[in-house]
Amino acid sequence: MRIVTWNINSLRLRLPLLRQVVALLNPDVLCLQETKVPDALFPRDACEALGFPHIAHHGMKGYNGVALLSKLPLEDVRTPERCRRTDCRHLAARVAGIDVHCLYIPAGGDIPDPELNDKFAHKLDFLADLTGWLTADADPSRPMVLAGDFNIAPLETDVWSHRQLLSVVSHTPVEVEALAGMQAAAGFVDAVRHFVPPTERLYTWWSYRSPDFAANDRGRRLDHIWVTPELKPNLQGALVARECRGWTQPSDHVPVMVDVAL
């Protein structure tokens, strides 16, 4: 089963690029974040026409929004609530016996201090809430995949400059520690780093505020696919589709892909 996660940054604007991503990667399950479309306006017909008869979405007006497009049936679709809010950041379904979670963790604003910045406080609260939920929900008899925009780059090689980003939201020690705690909740395996050694730089996001993303390559690895330990022997490959960042009118994130043997 080929799983792809992509922060599409507006599903309706980038339907033509979604078609290109599907042609390039041929996913069985596609996890989308920042769909920015209310459920009533979700372009279901267009997504079905791309070859995904099984669709779930959880969206709102203007911001956030997550969706699952699948070639395989989606069972037990859930929209777990985080931090007592319904802000459309978590969608889960069982696919081929695997619980697939599509996640959009809050970006956290600019100031890395929860006392001064409500958005950063929300990010830390969201991580703590999700960690507690995963700890309680984890079940060794039920394999799980977490995929999405985690908005955290954990490794030194996940950012263009570890030193210069230590106080930049997405790479601060408090976030990296919180993410490590979340990973420990069920012993999740970072499926992409399973194939790409931590000595190798790897990014999935480049700011729009640079005229040429490839020129200085100031990226960050914010998008992740994790699997529970029992799936580790089933991992068959991984890919970050960097080329998509160079397409016309791109998302600032590129798709991340993992193959899991069923």
Next chain:
DNA sequence: ATGGTTGATGGTCAA
């Protein structure tokens, strides 16, 4: 230290 861009929106806010 600062500014730079994009998307949804129709004010600005979020990233």
